[in-house]
Amino acid sequence: MRPRKHLYSLVGLLCWLPVVLLPAKALTDPTPSVRAVRTELPVDLDGFLLEDLWQQADSAGDFHQIQPREGDLATERTEVHVAYDDDNLYVGVKCYDSSPDKIVAQKLQRDGGVNDDDMFAFILDTYHDRRTAYYFATNPNGVEEDGQVVDGAFRANLDWDGVWQVRSRKLDDGWSAEFRIPLWNLRFKLVDAQSWGVNFTRVIKRKTEQVNWHPGRATTVAFCGFPMPATWWG
Numbered sequence: 001m002r003p004r005k006h007l008y009s010l011v012g013l014l015c016w017l018p019v020v021l022l023p024a025k026a027l028t029d030p031t032p033s034v035r036a037v038r039t040e041l042p043v044d045l046d047g048f049l050l051e052d053l054w055q056q057a058d059s060a061g062d063f064h065q066i067q068p069r070e071g072d073l074a075t076e077r078t079e080v081h082v083a084y085d086d087d088n089l090y091v092g093v094k095c096y097d098s099s100p101d102k103i104v105a106q107k108l109q110r111d112g113g114v115n116d117d118d119m120f121a122f123i124l125d126t127y128h129d130r131r132t133a134y135y136f137a138t139n140p141n142g143v144e145e146d147g148q149v150v151d152g153a154f155r156a157n158l159d160w161d162g163v164w165q166v167r168s169r170k171l172d173d174g175w176s177a178e179f180r181i182p183l184w185n186l187r188f189k190l191v192d193a194q195s196w197g198v199n200f201t202r203v204i205k206r207k208t209e210q211v212n213w214h215p216g217r218a219t220t221v222a223f224c225g226f227p228m229p230a231t232w233w234g
Contacts, residue, residue: 036057036082036083036084037053037056037057037081037082037083037084038084038085039053039083039084039085039090040085041053043083043088043090043178043180045165045166045167045178045180046167046169046178047167047168047169047176047177047178048169048176048178049081049092049094049176049178053081053083053090054081054083057081057082057083057092058081059079059080059081060079060080060081060082060200060213061077061078061079061080061213062213063078063200063202063211063213063215064211064212064215065209065210065211066201066210066211066212066215067208067209067210068207068208068209070215071215074202074204074209074211075204075207075209076095076096076097076098076174076204077096078093078094078095078096078120078200078202078211079093079094079096080092080093080122080200080213081093084183087182087183087184088180088181088182088183089179089180089181089183089186090178090179090180090181091122091136091178091179091181092176092177092178092179093120093176093177093200093202094174094176095118095120095174095175095176095177095202096173096174097118097173097174097175097204099206100171100172100173100174100175102206103118103140103170103175103205103206104116104117104118104205104206105117105118105139105140105141105170105175107139107141107143108141108143109143110143110144110145111144111145111146111158112143112145113145114138114139114143114145115137115203116205117139117140117141117205118139118140118175118202118203118204118205118206119137119138119139119203119205120137120138120139120177120200120203121135121136121137121138121145121201121202122135122136122137122198122199122200122201123135123136123149123197123198123199124136124186124196124197124198125196125197125198126186126187126188126196127187127188127189127196128196130197131150132148132149132150133148133149133197134146134147134148134149134160134162134186135147135148135149135158136162136164136179136181138166138168138177138179139168140168140169140170140175140177141168142166142167142168142177144164144165144166145158146158146160146161146162146164147159147160148160162181162185163182163185164179164180164181164182164185165179165180166178166179166180199212199213199214200212200213201213
């Protein structure tokens with residue numbers, strides 16, 4: 001039996017960045033960007049990130065601590081890549097770790113609380129309204145956790161269940177994961193230029209460390225006003 005779902009705290013993660021899906025020639029904003037590459041080839045969802053598309057895609061890195069030393073650079077490197085095709089959104093992450101034998105990975109059940117392990121998560125504000133978002137997370141065991149943020153809430157409601165896949169791999173230098181999210185799970189405006197909000201977060205459990213792509217503040221409640229835009233385009 002699956003455990004009863006709960007409200008999961010998103011301290012810090014709720015301060016996310018804008019995401020824009022535009023042709024490259026339309027980009028005039030000099031703010032930080034991460035390029036989502038379009039792929040015409042199938043993605044082998046094995047958690048290894050060996051496909052050429054991951055090497056072609058821009059990397060979202062330079063994560064900063066939410067805790068324990070708010071604002072400091074992360075003590076371990078994290079790289080996130082994004083791709084898409086007509087049917088799916090793909091997110092690939094490499095979580096480097098200087099002591100891979102100390103990675104914490106105990107949870108095996110969906111929505112079992114991956115925040116108790118080393119974990120990686122992200123949120124997608126597909127309407128870019130700073131009120132609603134989708135939440136996806138996993139641990140080094142490839143456990144699926146998902147939910148929704150509704151009406152600018154401070155927590156993700158895990159009663160929402162999407163149909164998606166993730167595969168994780170433990171490696172000699174850390175762990176990695178690949179997400180495949182069918183686009184029909186997500187509601188968004190049917191326009192050519194997609195403008196979404198996003199943030200990525202990682203927990204290094206043994207260090208009691210949480211790091212975000214956009215750090216915000218650990219005391220942030222609800223949404224923080226997007227001070228550092230980012231860009232995706234096809």
